[in-house]
Amino acid sequence: xxxxxxxxVRKTYGVLEVIKDVSLEVKPKEFVVFVGPSGCxxxxxxxxxxxxxKITAGDLEIGGKRMNEVEPSKRGIAMVFQSYALYPHLTVxxxxxxxxxxxxxPKNEIIKQVDAAAQTLELGALMDRRPGELSGGQxxxxxxxxxxxxxxxxxxxxxxxxxxxxxxxxxxxxxxxRLHKSLAATVIxxxxxxxxxxxxxxxxxxxxxxLISQVGSPxxxxxxxxxxxxxxxxxxxxxxxIKGVVDGVSKSGLTVVLPGYQDAKVTFATKNSSVxxxxxxxxxxxxxxxxxxxxxxxKLNVELVEHxxxxxxxxxxxxxxxxITVATxxxxxxxxGQKFDAHIDPAKALLFDANGQRVR
Amino acid sequence: xxxSSGKTxxxxxxxxxxxxxxxxxxMVYPILSSLWMSLQVGKGMNFSFGGFANMWRxxxxxxxQKALLNTLTLLVVQVPIMIALAMLLAVALNDPSLKGRALFxxxxxxxxxxSLVAYSVLFKSMFAYDGVVNRFLEALHILDQPxxxxxxxxxxxxxxxxxxxxRWTGYNMIFFLAALQNIEPSIYEAARIDGxxxxxxxxxxxxxxxxxxxxxxxxxxxxxxxxxxxxxxxxTLGGPANATMTLSLYIYQLSFKFxxxxxxxxxxxxxxxxxxxxxxxxQFVAARDRRRP
Numbered sequence: 196x197x198x199x200x201x202x203x204v205r206k207t208y209g210v211l212e213v214i215k216d217v218s219l220e221v222k223p224k225e226f227v228v229f230v231g232p233s234g235c236x237x238x239x240x241x242x243x244x245x246x247x248x249k250i251t252a253g254d255l256e257i258g259g260k261r262m263n264e265v266e267p268s269k270r271g272i273a274m275v276f277q278s279y280a281l282y283p284h285l286t287v288x289x290x291x292x293x294x295x296x297x298x299x300x301p302k303n304e305i306i307k308q309v310d311a312a313a314q315t316l317e318l319g320a321l322m323d324r325r326p327g328e329l330s331g332g333q334x335x336x337x338x339x340x341x342x343x344x345x346x347x348x349x350x351x352x353x354x355x356x357x358x359x360x361x362x363x364x365x366x367x368x369x370x371x372x373r374l375h376k377s378l379a380a381t382v383i384x385x386x387x388x389x390x391x392x393x394x395x396x397x398x399x400x401x402x403x404x405x406l407i408s409q410v411g412s413p414x415x416x417x418x419x420x421x422x423x424x425x426x427x428x429x430x431x432x433x434x435x436x437i438k439g440v441v442d443g444v445s446k447s448g449l450t451v452v453l454p455g456y457q458d459a460k461v462t463f464a465t466k467n468s469s470v471x472x473x474x475x476x477x478x479x480x481x482x483x484x485x486x487x488x489x490x491x492x493x494k495l496n497v498e499l500v501e502h503x504x505x506x507x508x509x510x511x512x513x514x515x516x517x518x519i520t521v522a523t524x525x526x527x528x529x530x531x532g533q534k535f536d537a538h539i540d541p542a543k544a545l546l547f548d549a550n551g552q553r554v555r
Numbered sequence: 556x557x558x559s560s561g562k563t564x565x566x567x568x569x570x571x572x573x574x575x576x577x578x579x580x581x582m583v584y585p586i587l588s589s590l591w592m593s594l595q596v597g598k599g600m601n602f603s604f605g606g607f608a609n610m611w612r613x614x615x616x617x618x619x620q621k622a623l624l625n626t627l628t629l630l631v632v633q634v635p636i637m638i639a640l641a642m643l644l645a646v647a648l649n650d651p652s653l654k655g656r657a658l659f660x661x662x663x664x665x666x667x668x669x670s671l672v673a674y675s676v677l678f679k680s681m682f683a684y685d686g687v688v689n690r691f692l693e694a695l696h697i698l699d700q701p702x703x704x705x706x707x708x709x710x711x712x713x714x715x716x717x718x719x720x721x722r723w724t725g726y727n728m729i730f731f732l733a734a735l736q737n738i739e740p741s742i743y744e745a746a747r748i749d750g751x752x753x754x755x756x757x758x759x760x761x762x763x764x765x766x767x768x769x770x771x772x773x774x775x776x777x778x779x780x781x782x783x784x785x786x787x788x789x790x791t792l793g794g795p796a797n798a799t800m801t802l803s804l805y806i807y808q809l810s811f812k813f814x815x816x817x818x819x820x821x822x823x824x825x826x827x828x829x830x831x832x833x834x835x836x837x838q839f840v841a842a843r844d845r846r847r848p
Binding site for chain 1: 739741742744745746747748749750751752755759760763764
């Protein structure tokens with residue numbers, strides 16, 4: 196299996212720069228997910244790897260070979276599209292074997308490979324149907340089958356589950372994870388859905404405005420975000436950001452006071468002294484980190500409760516209009532208007548400077 | 556639904572009534588009336604029932620047979636050329652890398668909305684013996700001597716084919732363009748990644764999507780050409796020596812040019828109706844067979 200390397204890659208359309216100096220290494224057999232809001236350049240980057248978009252500057256290597264000017268079909272990649280992009284007038288069988296026909300593969304070999312892929316994806320009963328006669332999930336499986344048959348070095352997925360309904364999406368997500376294990380292939384997967392990113396990835400690449408914001412394992416990116424954007428994008432419900440001011444700097448750490456919350460104080464064990472006293476900072480608190488025993492306490496009033504069955508999301512405020520989201524297992528009895536004390540362990544809090552960068 | 560009351564039925568008839576009435580007056584009545592007329596013989600307004608006399612006359616009428624042959628010749632030669640041309644132009648104009656696409660589209664579509672008489676007069680003068688076309692071709696040394704576009708039986712037909720192709724290609728191209736724009740671009744991208752050669756992409760992705768349009772444009776163009784009247788009346792007047800006489804022009808001349816023979820003209824009209832029915836039927840059958848291999 197083959198890895199992939201992007202070095203200082205850029206993409207411009209006229210004066211508009213959509214990919215700004217991206218460097219990234221994907222190891223063989225790794226499942227890498229590009230995630231970010233729409234317009235962040237993740238799909239463009241994937242299409243550049245596929246060869247569907249020209250690379251304005253920088254180098255793309257697949258398996259150690261420079262691929263910038265190589266035809267898409269010769270890059271050793273296969274791609275699954277959001278819209279499935281099946282050939283509408285060919286049957287499932289023809290769709291899956293179409294590429295092999297033009298790659299000079301003998302007929303009986305095509306049949307063998309198509310049948311093998313069909314078995315993996317349980318497409319056996321659908322082989323003589325046309326794409327128009329299939330459901331969304333079935334079409335997506337055919338699209339994946341078409342990719343598998345070519346035995347590519349690298350699989351590229353462009354938001355493959357976005358057109359499916361919620362239930363099917365979860366089901367296909369699990370199938371994809373299994374498939375990755377059984378094929379032991381390198382996968383690059385684009386999505387705007389952070390749950391897909393968290394569940395599927397070996398490595399998450401969070402993108403924003405044509406730049407990589409952070410690269411890391413899913414839990415690493417969740418626990419240890421580099422900036423406010425990553426902290427806000429990864430994790431559901433969204434992390435709470437609370438404005439604060441640096442109150443004191445000492446050798447052991449940095450104390451932040453939260454004016455909106457009875458001047459509560461949090462101390463961060465950081466050796467970083469670049470943030471002077473009096474500077475505005477932001478404190479990030481994940482909804483899931485709240486509990487009933489933590490040392491830090493927020494006195495709040497419940498505004499709204501969403502019961503999901505297993506857990507509840509409590510949206511509570513201090514009267515200023517800002518709401519704090521708390522995810523709790525013990526929220527069943529809560530009603531809006533009620534007083535609500537949220538506790539959290541200060542060690543779980545994340546600190547960001549005025550520019551949104553993490554202070555560690 | 557099964558127990559629709561009399562009142563519901565009445566409401567239904569009241570809604571469809573005005574349309575049905577208009578259809579009856581302006582469609583059904585003329586069709587039946589002309590069918591009755593086709594069984595009448597006589598000149599001017601002196602009609603008498605003649606039974607199948609008009610149909611017998613068809614078999615004896617050299618001009619009718621010439622007109623039928625001309626019409627079918629124009630049909631067989633012109634429609635395929637035009638449809639192929641419309642498809643090619645549509646594919647070319649659908650290429651996003653082509654600059655000035657909107658301008659080309661407009662330019663190619665424009666002929667079918669221009670004034671018929673104006674363009675006919677222009678064609679007549681352009682293709683005259685000492686017209687601009689001949690002089691241009693001579694200047695380029697493509698021709699040694701001018702082509703007698705209007706006075707030669709062969710070249711007159713070519714001129715009519717050129718004229719209707721010029722006029723209707725853009726119109727048909729619009730349908731092909733619409734069908735092409737319905738094909739999702741990512742399908743071609745998938746084909747590029749799959750390494751499908753250009754010709755196979757056209758054959759297996761583009762062409763199948765265009766088949767319904769080929770059927771539609773062929774049927775409408777066939778009907779149009781069978782009814783061809785304007786160009787032949789305005790450019791060649793059916794000449795020379797009836798070389799461009801078409802069925803429609805003959806009907807017109809039978810009714811309004813010579814001693815009016817409305818009954819016989821109606822019979823010739825029904826020949827067109829029958830031809831349209833037969834050809835459309837075969838075209839639909841052919842298309843159905845292609846769709847289910």
